[in-house]
Amino acid sequence: MTRVTTVKRWDRQTDVVVVGSGLAGLAAAIEARIAGSDVLVLEKMKGYGGNSAISDGVMAAAGTALQRRAGIVDSADRMAEDMRRAGLGLNQADLVHTVAQRSVEAFRWTIDFLGMTYQKRVDQFGGHSVPRCYTPLRRSGSQYIRPMLDKAAQLGAAIRTRTCLETIVRDTDGRVCGVAVRQGRSTSDAGPGERVWIRARRAVVLATGGFANDIAFRTAQDPRLSAAVGSTNKTCTTAEALREAMRIGAMPVHLSWIQLGPWACPDEKMYGVGPDFASYVAFPYGILVNPDTGRRIVNELADRKTRADAILAVGHPCISMTDQNGVVHSGHEIGHCLRRGVVQSFESLEALAAYYDMPRDAFLDTVRAFNQGAAKREDGLFGKPILAGAGPLETPPFYAMRTFPKVHHTMGGVLIDTRARVLDLQRAPIEGLYAAGEVAGGIHGACRLGSCAITDCLVFGRIAGQNAGRTVLPR
Numbered sequence: 001m002t003r004v005t006t007v008k009r010w011d012r013q014t015d016v017v018v019v020g021s022g023l024a025g026l027a028a029a030i031e032a033r034i035a036g037s038d039v040l041v042l043e044k045m046k047g048y049g050g051n052s053a054i055s056d057g058v059m060a061a062a063g064t065a066l067q068r069r070a071g072i073v074d075s076a077d078r079m080a081e082d083m084r085r086a087g088l089g090l091n092q093a094d095l096v097h098t099v100a101q102r103s104v105e106a107f108r109w110t111i112d113f114l115g116m117t118y119q120k121r122v123d124q125f126g127g128h129s130v131p132r133c134y135t136p137l138r139r140s141g142s143q144y145i146r147p148m149l150d151k152a153a154q155l156g157a158a159i160r161t162r163t164c165l166e167t168i169v170r171d172t173d174g175r176v177c178g179v180a181v182r183q184g185r186s187t188s189d190a191g192p193g194e195r196v197w198i199r200a201r202r203a204v205v206l207a208t209g210g211f212a213n214d215i216a217f218r219t220a221q222d223p224r225l226s227a228a229v230g231s232t233n234k235t236c237t238t239a240e241a242l243r244e245a246m247r248i249g250a251m252p253v254h255l256s257w258i259q260l261g262p263w264a265c266p267d268e269k270m271y272g273v274g275p276d277f278a279s280y281v282a283f284p285y286g287i288l289v290n291p292d293t294g295r296r297i298v299n300e301l302a303d304r305k306t307r308a309d310a311i312l313a314v315g316h317p318c319i320s321m322t323d324q325n326g327v328v329h330s331g332h333e334i335g336h337c338l339r340r341g342v343v344q345s346f347e348s349l350e351a352l353a354a355y356y357d358m359p360r361d362a363f364l365d366t367v368r369a370f371n372q373g374a375a376k377r378e379d380g381l382f383g384k385p386i387l388a389g390a391g392p393l394e395t396p397p398f399y400a401m402r403t404f405p406k407v408h409h410t411m412g413g414v415l416i417d418t419r420a421r422v423l424d425l426q427r428a429p430i431e432g433l434y435a436a437g438e439v440a441g442g443i444h445g446a447c448r449l450g451s452c453a454i455t456d457c458l459v460f461g462r463i464a465g466q467n468a469g470r471t472v473l474p475r
């Protein structure tokens with residue numbers, strides 16, 4: 001079914017309209033320009049970069065030279081298999097395969113084309129079966145956004161901020177031929193704005209990100225996620241563009257698979273600094289315990305969903321902890337977490353138990369059992385991989401953080417094919433409409449692995465831009 005919008009007069013024209021200035025949108029804009037199209041990027045916020053700019057920027061790639069030098073055997077098939085296992089097999093196989101297959105090319109593109117530099121380490125995040133995660137030098141997604149904005153500008157792509165997509169226009173043939181936007185309006189600045197009609201001669205690329213902060217939309221999918229549950233995301237993550245794509249007939253998939261970050265701290269807003277401790281230090285080099293029982297609750301290196309569900313089942317914050325050795329072996333600095341009061345330090349395990357009102361003997365017993373296993377490089381309780389340098393937990397000071405999940409990523413969105421074309425309810429491509437990044441669904445299934453979103457955004461953002469930029473002009 002086509003939902004035709006009659007346009008009396010176009011206010012502006014271009015070849016390709018890209019909606020959203022995060023990683024996916026900018027990758028699409030760059031490629032569409034390289035393909036020879038005029039490009040206009042629309043961004044509803046005052047600033048560029050969306051969630052991508054505040055992300056850690058860690059990216060996954062399978063089969064890199066860095067891995068080979070470290071003796072790590074990996075392949076695109078192995079990465080795809082890890083993504084499918086975490087996604088409970090709900091992932092569209094061809095989309096996952098595309099991300100994994102093109103991960104090294106995307107990684108190389110950030111180095112050779114964008115000039116990015118990464119830390120000289122390869123990390124293994126939860127759910128990955130081998131180390132394949134690369135961290136930009138200053139661990140920030142803004143390290144991609146800045147050179148991408150520069151490249152887009154050098155190539156001649158135009159970008160307009162405070163311009164919010166309201167309507168996607170389909171013509172009488174069902175082809176997407178433009179958009180209506182509200183100019184001078186953003187989520188944080190909801191003035192009346194001016195309605196402007198922009199014709200897209202070749203295509204529209206949706207790269208509007210996820211909907212973690214759209215409480216009405218997210219609670220319709222998962223009623224547990226009321227406003228009482230925090231989010232790591234920027235305020236821009238609302239679903240109006242996704243709703244609009246659905247209104248014109250796009251196929252929604254996996255909307256109720258909403259990812260919670262299991263490493264968040266309820267004692268600070270948004271992402272904060274807590275994940276620096278839980279994700280990089282305590283989970284790999286320590287344990288997570290329920291303060292009611294003093295017992296571990298999960299494999300701390302399981303995928304995000306397994307860990308978040310385990311904490312949600314407890315129903316209140318749990319305690320992630322490690323010792324001084326864990327911090328040293330992690331190679332991460334936690335001074336900023338201590339200064340913000342998010343992480344506490346203790347001279348003894350007994351003091352730690354008392355502070356969180358934990359049953360002391362049970363907690364000491366838990367640490368003892370973990371230490372015995374760690375000495376043999378095994379975790380008899382949950383089968384957690386014991387990394388080199390992990391355990392035994394016996395060297396003060398001990399460090400701990402209250403840990404409770406926050407809404408982090410929305411796996412669902414509009415279904416795309418391997419050419420990033422948006423599919424309709426019959427699974428046929430909607431002509432002239434592409435999508436990439438978090439607004440596209442079907443790639444990660446039930447659970448996105450850490451570091452795979454950046455890869456997904458770059459791979460499908462570039463594909464969307466290449467195809468949109470080469471779309472044959474309709475007669």
Ligand SMILES: Cc1cc2nc3c(=O)[nH]c(=O)nc-3n(C[C@H](O)[C@H](O)[C@H](O)COP(=O)(O)OP(=O)(O)OC[C@H]3O[C@@H](n4cnc5c(N)ncnc54)[C@H](O)[C@@H]3O)c2cc1C
Pocket residue numbers: 019020021022023024025042043044045048049050051052053054055056057058059141163164165166207208209210232233234236237238240241271408409436437438439450451452453454455457
């Ligand atoms: C704190 C944090 C850390 C993360 N760290 C990592 C990591 O290390 N590795 C990893 O792989 N993933 C990470 N992620 C996830 C990853 O950053 C995101 O999935 C990814 O950046 C999404 O990119 P995107 O281009 O799809 O959307 P975004 O970067 O969010 O960009 C979408 C843009 O579209 C704009 N927009 C939305 N609606 C409209 C509209 N109607 N009109 C006009 N513009 C609109 C938004 O304002 C926004 O600027 C992290 C996420 C967070 C929140």
